[in-house]
Amino acid sequence: MNPEPFPHLDRVIHEKARLAIISSLSATPSLTYTDLRNLLVMTDGNLTSHLRILQEAGLVALSKSTGETRPQTTYTLTDIGRNAFTQYLGHLEQIVAQFRKTTPSA
Numbered sequence: 001m002n003p004e005p006f007p008h009l010d011r012v013i014h015e016k017a018r019l020a021i022i023s024s025l026s027a028t029p030s031l032t033y034t035d036l037r038n039l040l041v042m043t044d045g046n047l048t049s050h051l052r053i054l055q056e057a058g059l060v061a062l063s064k065s066t067g068e069t070r071p072q073t074t075y076t077l078t079d080i081g082r083n084a085f086t087q088y089l090g091h092l093e094q095i096v097a098q099f100r101k102t103t104p105s106a
Contacts, residue, residue: 008091010084012057017042017050022085025060025077033073051075059084 013022020040025031031039037047054060059081063074077085 008087010088012053012059013084013088015050017046018054021047021050021054021075022059022077022081025075026082026085030074030076033075036075054081 013019017040021036024036024039033047036042036051037044040047042050051060051062055062058078060075061078063076065072065074
């Protein structure tokens with residue numbers, strides 16, 4: 001097996017919770033903080049921590065607005081985030097393809 005794709009996996013995205021956040025945001029134009037928290041069944045502290053890391057890396061953006069009753073925070077995947085996720089998936093596909101070539105069919 002060629003180990004080359006492994007070092008190219010983005011460590012920011014590869015962490016389980018952040019991968020879940022990025023995957024969720026890639027499937028929709030945006031999600032509110034509450035929607036993300038409920039969808040991923042994460043605590044406020046955990047979700048906030050991971051969103052901050054993704055935001056600092058430029059992978060997600062947030063916008064704040066005033067809802068009908070209280071402020072609302074919405075997250076979107078940035079163009080940089082979308083490109084990084086596409087590259088990440090490409091590296092995973094290379095790993096899977098190599099595995100399929102080296103594993104005998106059952």
